[in-house]
Amino acid sequence: MQRSILAAALVAGLAGLSQVASAGTVTVLTSFPKELTTAYQKAFEAQNPGIKVEILNKNTTASVAYVRELPEGQRPDVMWASAPDAFEVLARNKLLQPAPDTVNKSAPTKIGNYPLNDPQGLYYGQALAGYGIMWNTRYLQAHKLPAPREWSDLTRPEYFGHVAISSPSRSGTTQLTVETILQGEGWGKGWSQLLAMMGNAAAVTDRSFAVPDGVNNGQYGIGIVIDFFGLAGKYSGFPVDFAYPAMTAVVPANIALIAGAKNADEARKFMAFTMSVPGQQLLFDPNISRLPILPYSMLKAPAGYPVPQDVAARAKVQFDANLAESRYQVVISLFDQMVTFRLKELQAATRAIHEAAKALKAKPSAQGSELLAQARSLAYTPLVGEANVQNEEFLELFRKNRRDVAVSKQLTGLEQLWASKARENYERATQLANDARAQAR
């Protein structure tokens, strides 16, 4: 009986195989939402009768694993996603091939200081995105809070427990946001601000979409997100709004041709389409709400739509992609050990600091202020100094193969050190802040 079921399954499987990609089908591996991919699929198929587009939607991690595990000739054709790190990994593993002919020559080569296309020519910018703050207007009204405009606003005591972010180790876009703040403010000051902001966090989520989703439904008041999440919510009728702070950067979402693709020629046509005028115009759809790479003189933009070149020109950060890449592992690992896994202790310290500051404002005390300053410095100082993060040897350790037991031991030892040190600092900071508050009585 067992065998007959298996046999039945195999027969049914053979029958169903005719649906699987045949010649003239472009298979696109993407993490983008359905309404975006459907819009491109429909428009492209209408323009190119005879070519079919098959969308394979997987999250970025699964996408990379999927391509890596498939033999050449059976891989999907196009990779299309936001996170630049995924493309870096694919490029490093020689899983991408150049397709320079697909690039639209009318697009600028740089946005702000950031190159639109990969300098090695393996992946290309297809849309632009900036980072910022989105908030739920009903939530802020109910809690009687003003709308934040700058990152530094998020460190203020009134926002305690109202902010959400996704972890940079999980979300490539958050990693870029964190890196933007670090580059804009400098390593030490950037981390202090970041840690103070995170002290106000209600949650550090695992998926990037969990943040805008939580803000849309009113679970969180404020979210640190990529622009199209905020804009799409706003244009779909949710009571939310979005702003770019001064410390932002505009970076591209990418598209690339996978090495060993089944249908490379049709795939090139699809890539060229996404970067052409009709392809770029699709980005203005309210449900998509992304920024195009082509200048607005070539497109019909809705009134009041953010102009990426303007945002980039206003932005104070000259984003350095190489610097970001060189310390990628250090930043995400430090963030996880100091914030993601120690959120409870960080929140407790921040609450105590806010309360002490309030008490001292009502009844000043020199000694209290001194204690409070110590508490702040303990809680909001990164455990890796600027000198260390510029040390090539230190950075090299994070790039070594973790399968090497000695390397792994060194790294886990370091993480263990950060974790216990962070906890100790937060607990000590809580105590100091409580002492400071006692001084004000």
Place this chain on the structure above:
Amino acid sequence: MTAGTMETGLAGRSAAFPRLRRALSGAGPWAAFGLILAFLALFLLIPVGMVVYTAFVNETGGLTLGHFGNFFEQTVFRESFFNSLIVSLASVFFASLIAVPLAYLTVRFEFRGALLIQTLGVLPLIMPPFVGAVALQLIFGRSGSVNLLLNDWFGFTIPIMDGLVGVIFVESIHYFPFILLNLVAAMRNIDGAMEESALNLGARGWRLFRRVIFPLAMPGYLAGAALVFVKVFDDLGTPLVMGVTNMLAPQAYLRITSVGIDDPLGYVISVIMIVFSILALWMAARVMKGKDYATLQKGGGALQKRRLNAWEATLAYGWIGFVLLVTLAPHLGILLMSFSKVWSFSVLPDAYTLQHYATVFTDAGGMIGNTLLYCVLSAGLDVVIGTAIAYLILRTRLPARQWLDYLASAALAIPGLVLAIGYLRMFKGVNLPFTDTPVVTTWVLIMLAYAVRRLPYALRSCMAALQQVHVSLEEAAQSLGATRASTIRRVMVPLMAGGILAGFVTSFITAAVELSATILLASAQSQAPMSYGIYLYMQSISGRGPGAALGVLAVVVVGLGTYFSHRFVERSRATVQSKQG
């Protein structure tokens, strides 16, 4: 569950039936043993081994245990381990608190809508990933309906969705059906004569339940409780969606899935989780050791149904109503979501629409068919293998037969992602027989992944069912001249039907909401089952409505399937009884 159980039960009789013993040591069991072992090796052991192997090697490929040493030096991991343990135990406790009264009240008393209640009680299992947590946040979350109302009326809120408490809350109301299903099946199998004897001897009420009924239903309860423990221990989705990272499963996941680094520590955690899950199941088996729960009479005299007096009935209905309201809150949430235009920071949605259902019906038709196809096949495979393993373990003396149980149960602890990567690795370059289509591009792997991942559920139920069938019934059949095959077909399988069905249903509905392996193994949109479709929709703001609508459809389809299979069993039970009477 073990040889010891049967030995004590058999001691007197086996001498009288040497034929049975001889028959059981024939070639048939060996063949079954070999087939099952081959299946498990091919679709579980080798693929997982190919991935987990990473935990034991260093960069040059030499064997090492160094990664395990590194693991135990980290306090974050030790903390995660204890958190996982506490959450699992607490969830078993609260799940029992919900399930035991529901099972007892509906099986033991004349109850209007008992069948409906038992079906509704299974619904929490059919909660597609993402949707459930999102919907629960809308109802019980920080700015959920309940807390908004509480804040308006009384000026306080209940942070029940925060931290470990939140995880326990969600896990308990999600997984209590495992206990309910198995307990109901077990209680239905109790011989009414046992109860009558107890009543004659003066046991009443609570004492009767505690000393007679509950112990007799113990195999079912333990099967369910062990499942809840292991399931919660390994559950990844809930802690992640709730933002709790200091537990084992999220720690393993975060390490395995960080883009671009192949961190062996993630696999070390997987190995530790596998070991612990097996340990939990083994401990449940230990408790059962040396106890004989089989009763002789079947079918005819089940437990008596009693009437409740007026105030008892009020109390019982009130309690059941409350429990169902809480446990079905997620379903209520997605139902509202699927009809709502905008629902944000308010008790109820702002405006309603049917648009989302229109969207879903136009582009998701095939997904329903795919879900049914994959899940029926995989659940069917599961009960066949589950019954065979149960038979081999409880009725034969093959050496190492227990290992089939341990092996199959290990699947519980394998993260879907690990199994899926293993499949892709193992079937790389393998074509379907007689074609040049690669196996990895077909849906066969998705179905097999479901079958392997859900086999432990079916197995627990089949084991519990067979444990309650007394071996004398088979001996009687054989002494009347039935062959072994026809004994299995005509006596054992019908007697085990309730338990097998419980296994089929659990396996089917949990497969219907599987996501982590599906994401990796789906190689074309036309192969996508509903769970994958819901995941796709739930990635964006304009997809939440259609996603919820598809979630509602999934619940309805799977719920109807469950209801009709219950009806089917009730009816066949009724016809058996009328024939006897």
